[in-house]
Amino acid sequence: MIKILLSSENGSNNQTPIISIVGLGGMGKTTLFAKLVYNDNMLEEYFELKAWVYVSESFDVVGLTKEILKTFNSSAEGESNLNLLQLQLQQTLTGKKYLLVLDDIWNGNEESWEQLLLPFKHGSSESKIIVTTRDKEITYVLKSTKLFNLQQLNKSVCWSLFVTHAFDGKNLDEYPHLEQIGKKIVAKCGGLPLGVKTLGQLLRRKFSQYDWMKILETDIWRLSDGDNNINPVLRLSYHNLPSNQKRCFA
Known part of the structure; x- marks a missing residue:
C-alpha cells in the first residue's frame, strides 16, 4: 500500500486515486492497514497535507467538509454554507500533495460523494485518498483505483x-487442559482478529x-461492553443489515 501511495499514478477523469480497504468489522482495516x-x-x-476523518453512519456533506478542513488545520468555525466551505477547501488543497483517510464509510449515495469530493480535484496529481468500509458496493460508487479486500484469518x-x-509469554505446554477449550473459543471468532485478541485478553492470567x-x-453478545470492544463492532454491523436479514439473528 505504501508503494501505491508513493507512486505517481493518477486517477481517472481528473479524480484523486482512491484506495479502498474492505472487510468485516474487527478485521483490522483501521488499526492495521490505515493507521500503520x-x-x-x-x-x-x-505528503504536504494529511488528514484522518472518521465518517461512520452519519453522512452530512457540510459537516464532513468542515471536519476535513479542521483536520487539514484550516478553520471553518461558524460556517454552514457548503459552497463557501468547498471553496475554502479547494484553496487549501490547490497544488498541494495531500493524503486523506475517510474511515468507516457506510453511506453509498453516489450524488453525495460526488459533491463531497469536488474540491479534491484541485490538489496535486500525486495526492491520494484511502477509505475503509465494510460494504464492497461503496468501492464501486467511489470508483476506487485499488481495492484491498481483507479475508478472515486462518x-x-x-x-x-x-x-x-491469553498466555502473555507463558509456556503453553504447561496448560494442556486449556488448549482444546481455547481452540473452540477461537473457532467462535470466525477469523476476526479483534474477537480473537479481545477474548485472549479477557482470559489473560486466568x-x-x-x-x-x-x-x-x-454468547459474545452477552459480554458487557466494559469487558470487551467486540459488541460495538458487531452491533453496528447488525443495525445496518436489511430487516429480512436481522430476523436471522433473533
Whole structure:
C-alpha cells in the first residue's frame, strides 16, 4: 500500500486515486492497514497535507467538509454554507500533495460523494485518498483505483494470536487442559482478529478450566461492553443489515 501511495499514478477523469480497504468489522482495516500506513515516516515526508476523518453512519456533506478542513488545520468555525466551505477547501488543497483517510464509510449515495469530493480535484496529481468500509458496493460508487479486500484469518494464525494474548509469554505446554477449550473459543471468532485478541485478553492470567469454559459457553453478545470492544463492532454491523436479514439473528 505504501508503494501505491508513493507512486505517481493518477486517477481517472481528473479524480484523486482512491484506495479502498474492505472487510468485516474487527478485521483490522483501521488499526492495521490505515493507521500503520498513515503514520509511516516515508509518507510524512512525501505528503504536504494529511488528514484522518472518521465518517461512520452519519453522512452530512457540510459537516464532513468542515471536519476535513479542521483536520487539514484550516478553520471553518461558524460556517454552514457548503459552497463557501468547498471553496475554502479547494484553496487549501490547490497544488498541494495531500493524503486523506475517510474511515468507516457506510453511506453509498453516489450524488453525495460526488459533491463531497469536488474540491479534491484541485490538489496535486500525486495526492491520494484511502477509505475503509465494510460494504464492497461503496468501492464501486467511489470508483476506487485499488481495492484491498481483507479475508478472515486462518485457524493457525488465529490460534497463534490468541496464545500471544491469553498466555502473555507463558509456556503453553504447561496448560494442556486449556488448549482444546481455547481452540473452540477461537473457532467462535470466525477469523476476526479483534474477537480473537479481545477474548485472549479477557482470559489473560486466568488459567482455570472453569474460567475458560465460562467464556466458551457465553454468547459474545452477552459480554458487557466494559469487558470487551467486540459488541460495538458487531452491533453496528447488525443495525445496518436489511430487516429480512436481522430476523436471522433473533
